[in-house]
Amino acid sequence: MSAGVDDLQKEKCKLGVYHAEKGERGMLSLQDIKAGTVLLHLPLRLAITDHPADQESNEVMFEGAPWSLRLACKLLREKAKGSASPYHPYLQVLPEHVPSPLHTFAWEDMPDIEVPDMTQQLHHASWLLSDAWPRLSPEATGGASREELEWAVSVVHSRTFGTAAKEGGTAVHMLLPLVDFLNHGGDETECLPGDPFAPTANVRWHLVAPPSDNPSEGFQMHLVARQDIPEGQEILLSYGDRNNDDFFLHYGFVPLRNPHDDAVLFQDLTDALDWHYKHFKPEGLANEADARILYQAAAEAGLAQERPPSPEDNLTAAMQEQEQKLRVYPGALVDGRLMAAFQHLAASQGQEPKKAEAAVAARCQQLLAAMSPLPDDLKALAADPWTEQDDRWYYVTAAQHYGVAIQNHPQTQVLLQGSTPEVAAPPVQSPALAQQDASSKANAENDMPGVTSTTDFQKGVLTPVRRLALMYRSQKKMLLWDVVLQG
Secondary structure: OOOOOOOOOOOOOOOEEEEEEOEEEEEEEEEEEEOOEEEEEEEEEHHHHOOOOOOOHHHHHHOOOOOOHHHHHHHHHHHHHHHOOOHHHHHHHHHOOOOHHHHHHHHHHHHHHOOOHHHHHHHHHHHHHHHHHHHHHHHHHHOOOOHHHHHHHHHHHHHEEEEEEEOOOOOEEEEEEOOHHOOOEEEEOOOOOOOOOOEEEEEEEEEOOOOOOOOOOOOOEEEOOOOOOOOOOEEOOOOOOHHHHHHHHHHHHHHHHOOOEEEEOOOOHHHHHHHHHHHOOOOOOOOOHHHHHHHHHHHHHHHOOOOOOOOOOOOOOHHHHHHEEEEOOOOEEOOHHHHHHHHHHHHHOOOOOOOHHHHHHHHHHHHOOOOHHHHHHHHHHHOOOOOOOOHHHHHHHHHHHHHHHHHOOOOEEEEOOOOOOOOOOOOOOOOOOOOOOOHHHHHHHHHHHOOOOOOOOOOOOHHHHHHHHHHHHHHHHHHHHHHHHHH
């Protein structure tokens, strides 16, 4: 790691790598660090990269291969070189296992996810890899096995940095030693979805061009302290403001207080309007032609809320598909396209906008009806011995908040034409916890029924796969329930 990496060869380094008991790795500050301090200078020549003009990959990869597959195969080709590869020291410290559900979930584990959109994403990602494998030559993969390719893809998805292209999108994807040891420190809410949030990352990265008088020096990545960092504190870097889907699918963890999470209601406007016609068909339509005219106008009202495309977007087909999905967000916020379309339909019948809100809530409750009860998930996670103390307090608080709110809501069932979603909430004996400071957390938990051994909370250790599924789906259920409960 001494190949031009500054700040690791001084008598007293600023950073150190730690290995936790449960297998996690990360970096700590070894001294007090002032805001603005450059912690690492990393020459980009150390990176394993992929870009559209990469001659080596263009020669051995099939046309149209996605960047992740191109970079994964390049990683495998370097690995096949053994100690002859200049990246050998870096390859030796890469994780042997990435807990992504792409590689840890068996078919029998899939129902535990309970989120149709994520199940679809998992199936699609698995299909892409299965489709690519027979098209890859041994020259492309370095003679690796299918299992080794899956490992390389998981490493790439969970450790890659990207640089922006002038025309939009990403110019270069790269695996860079050392900096990929940093754990995620994203924005976090105080507790529940919709609460105020604050950043937890204490460092940021940026690229620095070589000096004009020495262009051969090449670009560098600088890791810079965003704030004063005391000795012994973990160094955290934000992986980006994104929903939990990407973290779950590619990283194998779920941020608990992520203010950028969302829940998908419909795949696109057509899907939403088809659903509305089935369950809330307006009265008085003379024929199907009138219905088509009305719903076409509703679609146009929704599309009018879309942000005009920009040349800088440069979205891939997969990204465009994600953009079309209609979602709900923390604080019971609803995609503006969906609300505009449903409000147009309500207005056509002389109804108040609240009718559109009720339709969205009905969709949320319809999705919830196909899932297990949210309080049960939260209680199981709180009782799991592997849950950290602060996370345990979070699950206990959320279980009580949503358990009481669901039980006391005046209408826990939404009637849809042709279906009646069954949504049953188990009773929660204690009232929802108010905000608590750190000093009161332990006492609050001891007062919670069932936290340690009572029957209110499920007992037993969750398997890693089931724990990850419960963590992911419980966050989605909170977002859906917030929409239902605000009515």
